[in-house]
Amino acid sequence: MTNEELKITLTELLPSAVFEDGGEWLNLNVEAADWKASALNLRKLESSPFNFMFCLTCIDWKTHLTMVYHLRSTTTLDNIVVKAKLDRDNPEIETVSDIWRTAEMLEREVYDLFGVQFLNHPDLRRLLLTDDWVGYPLRKDYEDPINMIKL
Amino acid sequence: MGVPENNAVGFPGQIHETAGGGIVLSKLDDVINWARSNSLWPLTFATSCCGIEMMAVASAKYDFSRFGFEVARASPRQADVIIIAGTIVNKMAPVLKRLYDQMADPKYVIAMGACAISGGPFFYNTYSVVKGADHVIPVDVYIPGCPPRPEALLHALISLQEKIKSGMTREQMKELP
Amino acid sequence: MVEEIGKTVEGDLVINVGPQHPATHGVLHLVIILNGETIKKVEPHLGYIHRSIEKMCESLSYRQFIYSTSRMDYLSAHINNHACALCVEKGLQIEIPERAQVIRVLMDELTRIASHELWWGAMAMDLGAFTPFFHAFRERETINDIMEETCGARLTMNYMVPGGVMADLHPNFQSRVKNFLQLYKSKIHEYDELVTGNIIFQNRMKGVGYISPEDVISYGVTGPAGRGSGVSCDVRKLYPYEIYSKLEFDEILETAGDSFARYMVRLREMQQSIRIVEQLIDNIPEGDYQAKTKAVLKLPKGEFYQRVETARGELGVYIVSEGGTTPYRIKFRSPGFSNLSALDHMTRGEKLGDLVASMGTLDLVIPDIDR
Numbered sequence: 001m002t003n004e005e006l007k008i009t010l011t012e013l014l015p016s017a018v019f020e021d022g023g024e025w026l027n028l029n030v031e032a033a034d035w036k037a038s039a040l041n042l043r044k045l046e047s048s049p050f051n052f053m054f055c056l057t058c059i060d061w062k063t064h065l066t067m068v069y070h071l072r073s074t075t076t077l078d079n080i081v082v083k084a085k086l087d088r089d090n091p092e093i094e095t096v097s098d099i100w101r102t103a104e105m106l107e108r109e110v111y112d113l114f115g116v117q118f119l120n121h122p123d124l125r126r127l128l129l130t131d132d133w134v135g136y137p138l139r140k141d142y143e144d145p146i147n148m149i150k151l
Numbered sequence: 152m153g154v155p156e157n158n159a160v161g162f163p164g165q166i167h168e169t170a171g172g173g174i175v176l177s178k179l180d181d182v183i184n185w186a187r188s189n190s191l192w193p194l195t196f197a198t199s200c201c202g203i204e205m206m207a208v209a210s211a212k213y214d215f216s217r218f219g220f221e222v223a224r225a226s227p228r229q230a231d232v233i234i235i236a237g238t239i240v241n242k243m244a245p246v247l248k249r250l251y252d253q254m255a256d257p258k259y260v261i262a263m264g265a266c267a268i269s270g271g272p273f274f275y276n277t278y279s280v281v282k283g284a285d286h287v288i289p290v291d292v293y294i295p296g297c298p299p300r301p302e303a304l305l306h307a308l309i310s311l312q313e314k315i316k317s318g319m320t321r322e323q324m325k326e327l328p
Numbered sequence: 329m330v331e332e333i334g335k336t337v338e339g340d341l342v343i344n345v346g347p348q349h350p351a352t353h354g355v356l357h358l359v360i361i362l363n364g365e366t367i368k369k370v371e372p373h374l375g376y377i378h379r380s381i382e383k384m385c386e387s388l389s390y391r392q393f394i395y396s397t398s399r400m401d402y403l404s405a406h407i408n409n410h411a412c413a414l415c416v417e418k419g420l421q422i423e424i425p426e427r428a429q430v431i432r433v434l435m436d437e438l439t440r441i442a443s444h445e446l447w448w449g450a451m452a453m454d455l456g457a458f459t460p461f462f463h464a465f466r467e468r469e470t471i472n473d474i475m476e477e478t479c480g481a482r483l484t485m486n487y488m489v490p491g492g493v494m495a496d497l498h499p500n501f502q503s504r505v506k507n508f509l510q511l512y513k514s515k516i517h518e519y520d521e522l523v524t525g526n527i528i529f530q531n532r533m534k535g536v537g538y539i540s541p542e543d544v545i546s547y548g549v550t551g552p553a554g555r556g557s558g559v560s561c562d563v564r565k566l567y568p569y570e571i572y573s574k575l576e577f578d579e580i581l582e583t584a585g586d587s588f589a590r591y592m593v594r595l596r597e598m599q600q601s602i603r604i605v606e607q608l609i610d611n612i613p614e615g616d617y618q619a620k621t622k623a624v625l626k627l628p629k630g631e632f633y634q635r636v637e638t639a640r641g642e643l644g645v646y647i648v649s650e651g652g653t654t655p656y657r658i659k660f661r662s663p664g665f666s667n668l669s670a671l672d673h674m675t676r677g678e679k680l681g682d683l684v685a686s687m688g689t690l691d692l693v694i695p696d697i698d699r
Contacts, residue, residue, distance in 0.1 A: 023631060024418075051545050055633075055644055057659040070633070070646075070661075074545055074559070077566060081631075102548030105669045128375035128698060129279065130242050137278050138383055144278050147241075151275040151387060195350045198377050199695045200402040202354070203446070203483055207472075210465035225350035243355060243376045246347050272396065276387045277380040298483050 001048065001078055009047060010080075014038050025079045032067075032084045036094040043099050048076040053096075056106040058114045060140045065091050065114065086116065095121040113138040181316070187231075187257065188312040190219040194230035196250070198237030201264035204298045205236045213301035218308055227253040232311070234304075235290075238266035238273060239281045251288045259315070261307055262290045265297045272297065336361055340368065347376045353450075353687065354694030365679050370672045378698040385658045390416050390490065390625040393658065397645075398484045400660065401696035403443040404638040406435045409488040414569060415634035415645040416490040419627035427615040428492030429570045434608055435475075435487065437601040438505075441512075442471045443639035444598045451591075451688035452523055455532060460523055467512060474504050490625060492618035505609050512602060519595065533588040537674045537686030540585060547673065548666035551641025552597060553690050556590035558583040563637040577604050590689040626653055640664055640691055664697040 001009070003026045007019055010026070016034060020027040030038050042050045055070035065086040072079045084093060095118040097104040107118045108127040115136035118124055126133065135142055197205055208215050215221065224230045227250045239247060251260070262284050265271030270282035284290060291314065294307045336342065345358040355376035361368045381400065385393040394412045398405035410432055417424065449464025472482040478498045479485035487494050523529055539549070544559045554561045562579045564572045580596040582589035627649040635644045641663025648657040667690050675683050 024633070052548065054548060054635075054642065055646060055659065055661040057646065057657075059648055059657050068646075070644075074561075100548070101543070101546040101673075102666050102669060105665065109665075128378040130375070137380065142278075147278045147280075149275055149282075194348075196348055198355050200399055200483055203402060207465065207469070210469075211462045212465065212469045223350075238377060238379055240376065240378055242378065243347065246376070250348060272399070273379050273381075273384065276384045278383065279378055279380050300482070 006078060013041050013045060025081050027081045029083050032086055032093045035084050039096045039099055048073040048078050053100040053102055056103055058110045058116060062140055064088050067093060091116040092119060094119050097121060184316045188315040191231045192222045192224050193220055194227055194233045195223045195225050196233055201236035201298045204301055205234060208301045208304050230254055232259045234261045234263055235267040235284045236263045239284050240279045241281060244281050244287050247287050259311060260288055260290045261292045263294045263304060264299060265295060268293050353692050356694050367675050367678055370675055372668055374698050377695050381699045382658055385655060387654060389653050395486050398486060400699055401638060401693050402483060403446060403693055404439050405484050406439040407636055407638045409486060410436060411634055411636040411643050411645045413488040413490050415632050415647050418634055419632045422619055424492055424619055425616040426613050428617050430608055430612050431493050431497060432488060433570055437604045438471050440601050440639050441598055442468050444594050447691050454684050454688045470508050491621040496617045502609060532685055533591060535586050536682045537587045538585050539670060539674050543673060547670040549670050551663050552593040553590055553667050555580060556582050556593050557585035563635050563642050567635060575604055575607055587685050587689040624653055638663060641667060660699055662696045664692050668692060668697055
């Protein structure tokens with residue numbers, strides 16, 4: 001389906017989503033509080049179930065954080081991008097590791113590097129850094145005068 | 152002893168004193184050093200890309216079993232030399248120290264590749280890379296390159312052999328007055 | 329739904345397959361909870377080669393960050409560089425000359441053959457057979473020599489740049505590749521005779537490490553590991569890039585879902601790569617090898633995603649740009665990360681010796697997982 005047809009289908013499915021223009025694939029913004037319900041709806045959509053999550057990451061815009069989820073459907077080969085805005089001082093969002101099992105380790109990585117708390121995650125702890133590391137390195141305001149040698 | 156009284160060279164000929172022991176002892180040291188250098192057993196330790204070049208040296212084209220290195224042991228208790236092939240990061244540094252401590256004397260260390268010498272391409276703006284394996288354990292031979300060619304690793308192994316043949320081990324040097 | 333974390337009961341044994349182990353995958357630390365010799369839970373601990381590449385790339389320019397990706401999955405170094413170059417070209421919206429496209433695809437497929445060779449040798453060594461290692465490296469050294477003549481390096485060659493390739497092909501390239509194809513075809517039967525038909529090998533691989541197609545999609549497993557369960561996920565067929573849509577090759581699918589199926593997928597993929605190289609080696613078009621680009625590249629504001637098929641699965645490069653000379657955020661969707669997350673599910677209830685066979689057929693390269 002083209003982006004316009006997808007937009008029509010998804011406006012019916014998720015009435016509160018805001019669509020962005022530009023970009024190769026359809027981008028939608030959802031509220032962090034609605035994310036779990038929207039994810040279940042996307043997974044169960046009849047015409048093209050989005051059953052393959054291929055990328056889960058977070059971007060630090062200096063005033064807020066944004067979670068980015070890339071989904072695709074193995075039956076119709078459509079791709080969409082879902083974004084959710086998070087508060088910088090207390091970033092929390094529901095986990096989707098019971099819908100797409102690949103999200104379990106990907107969310108642990110985002111918690112490790114950005115500090116986003118995933119509610120109801122089965123096993124949220126640090127993955128790539130040592131257990132006693134202080135701070136969240138991939139945030140833009142991370143300072144580490146001992147380890148990081150600036151160019 | 153010393154030079155005989157008469158100047159004519161009689162039996163048993165001119166005798167020269169050698170510092171640090173007699174002739175027989177230093178010959179034995181030479182034999183031991185020769186034996187040590189020709190049968191160094193490396194520990195299988197490869198963290199990243201340089202490990203593939205180390206495996207290429209182990210294979211048939213650039214064979215290192217001609218020098219006696221073929222028996223690569225997995226346990227540090229049975230190994231003589233550790234070839235640090237790859238980057239060392241903060242989480243891996245205590246593991247490397249523990250492996251080095253478990254090896255028995257005499258032991259040698261080769262730092263292979265730019266990452267093990269000084270952090271390499273990951274020197275600037277990284278928060279988790281140890282800038283050089285010699286912050287963790289003492290290194291004998293450094294091999295530059297990213298990754299170094301297999302011939303460079305062979306050159307380093309031969310240099311290590313010459314280093315062993317020409318001197319004392321680190322523990323013997325510590326016991327000197 | 330999501331199970332509880334395996335709690336240990338009395339009589340369980342917790343062992344570490346530590347960061348330094350003689351299998352050639354790299355530094356992976358597995359904590360295994362065993363009941364006798366049966367596996368109850370496998371928990372991977374990562375981070376022993378986490379070199380903070382994503383943070384480092386935020387301060388490098390668009391021409392400089394490509395070198396760090398060839399050190400991520402170093403066995404398919406060309407394909408990683410190719411993905412980054414394609415993503416930057418997508419942002420700049422420039423056209424690549426056809427000669428550059430053909431050279432890039434040729435280098436990719438030769439890299440894929442070299443990577444599968446090393447996988448085959450290392451996996452046979454894991455299961456206890458030492459001889460196939462030397463056979464595999466014999467072919468791999470021939471490919472390395474071809475690469476070294478054109479690109480200048482054997483393992484981490486930064487040959488792909490945004491706009492095309494860095495230098496033209498060496499005049500000997502065609503004849504050397506044709507000699508390699510002849511050598512390979514005369515030796516391919518050795519692989520089946522030595523390893524595939526061996527009864528011990530088959531008993532160790534059949535029925536071990538089963539994963540169903542629904543779980544493949546849910547865990548995000550791509551590449552030959554996913555195709556071994558019958559899920560069609562080859563990016564070269566589903567979302568073709570460069571000139572793959574004009575080439576004739578098959579996507580190999582097996583339905584058994586166990587380790588032996590994944591093994592056969594990779595062996596047959598080597599033959600398909602040979603088919604692609606044969607189609608292209610006599611038809612390299614004349615022309616430029618690099619499109620004209622500015623010296624300092626600036627991507628417009630926006631987000632760009634490019635996916636390619638490496639020897640391990642689907643690699644994705646996601647660049648978020650704010651209009652400057654350095655990227656604002658780069659994320660690499662690594663195939664090994666998702667493949668590893670399925671290891672626990674695949675090996676529950678099996679014996680410890682079967683874990684080695686399953687891990688071998690997943691073909692993990694740990695710097696690709698940790699980045």
